[in-house]
Amino acid sequence: MYKPLKPMYSANFTFVLSTEQRGNNGLAGLAAQLGFDATTGSTENIFSGDNIIEFFKSRSLIGAALMSEVDSVSHQTLLNYIAKNSYAKLYQQLGPFGSNPKTYSKLQLRLYRNIISYVSQSFTVFKKDKKLVFYIISARSTNPNMAYYIAKYMLDETSNYFITTKTKVTATSVELLKKEADSLGKVLQNTYSSSAAMLDRTYNLNPSVTVQRSSSQFNQAKANAFASAYSEVMRNLEVAKMNLQRETPLYRIIDEPELPLIAPVGQTLLSHIIGASVLGFFLMIVIIIGEYFYKVLR
Incomplete structure (x- = not known):
């Protein structure tokens, strides 16, 4: 069939x-x-x-x-x-x-x-x-x-x-800046906490005794430096994100x-035509062979 x-x-x-x-x-x-x-x-x-x-x-x-x-x-x-x-x-x-x-x-x-x-x-x-x-x-x-x-x-x-x-290059730079920002943020937070604790210990200290305030002042200077670095990294991070968006x-x-x-309709029709042609070809061969043997054996 x-x-x-x-x-x-x-x-x-x-x-x-x-x-x-x-x-x-x-x-x-x-x-x-x-x-x-x-x-x-x-x-x-x-x-x-x-x-x-x-x-x-x-x-x-x-x-x-x-x-x-x-x-x-x-x-x-x-x-x-x-x-x-x-x-x-x-x-x-x-x-x-x-x-x-x-x-x-x-x-x-x-x-x-x-x-x-x-x-x-x-x-x-x-x-x-x-x-x-x-x-x-x-x-x-x-x-x-x-x-x-x-x-x-x-x-x-x-x-x-x-x-x-x-x-890849820009995305890696963004990740590096994110890690740097997170690291500086933690250091800055710890520095501010340490400075606040020292200020509490030296509160209402005799003005003539200033040596005990030196650690607090040094911590405050560090906090200012870390704050500047953190601001710069955050600014660069935003620039990096914008560059990443542009380069994507x-x-x-x-x-x-x-x-x-x-x-496709034409393809389906063509396949049926080809299949019918092949089937017709084999039927024709069978008919021709049948007629030949019929004449020989009659």
């Missing part, structure tokens, strides 16, 4: 991912004072132009995307979903995959690598126009959910990696498909 060919579903996500530097980095000198070199490790050349497209084909990013949960209730990962639907027999033998590939058996690792290759070949990433910053990731599969999940989670994983790597790449999903995906 003739079985029609399965339609091929496409899941297309249109997104914008700006690779331009938005504002200059004013943290280089500040980061250098804190012992961090903000002038090295520039990622602008790495992520400029069409280089971002190559990141989608990274095996490590595909592997990370496979660990994404497609079902928050059962906590089923994309890896297990693909293995269960596309490699059913092997999946039944090998069982569900964990979240750490280093713990996989040899057979599991082989299937895991096959799935990475399968995912790599199932989607493409391209620009609508060379002059625009609009990209499209398109995944194709005979399973509509699989096409959708592959496109969605590959886009999520790659964009997160892109943004994290692009802002612009990422937005412009258009995305909705489940359930709809198979």
Whole structure:
């Protein structure tokens, strides 16, 4: 009995991912004072132009995307979903995959690598126009959910990696400033407490005896110095946060498909035509052979 060919579903996500530097980095000198070199490790050349497209084909990013949960209730990962639907027999033998590939058996690792290759070949990433910053990731599969999940989670994983790597220098500077501000805040608080305690002990002291006030005065001088340093660090922290916001790449999903995906009508019709043609061809051969034997044996 003739079985029609399965339609091929496409899941297309249109997104914008700006690779331009938005504002200059004013943290280089500040980061250098804190012992961090903000002038090295520039990622602008790495992520400029069409280089971002190559990141989608990274095996490590595909592997990370496979660990994404497609079902928050059962906590089923994309890896297990693909293995269960596309490699059913092997999946039944090998069982569900964990979240750490280093713990996989040899057979599991082989299937895991096959799935990475399968995912790599199932989607493409391209620009609508060379002059625009609009990209499209398109995944194709005979399973509509699989096409959708592959496109969605590959886009999520790659964009997160892109943004994290692009802002790593500035984000690290912000974290250093936060720690410095917290540390100075605690020291300043302790210094003020110590100064207050000394003032209480020397309250209403004989004006002719001033030596006992020297410790209190010294603590007050330290408190003033720490207060100035704390104010400067807090000011630099706010500047760092603004720079981080400016340097964070612009990422937005412009258009995305909705489940359930709809198979192209023309493609479905074509598959039926091809299937019917193949079936008709074999029926014609059977009729011709039958007529031949009928004439020979008559």
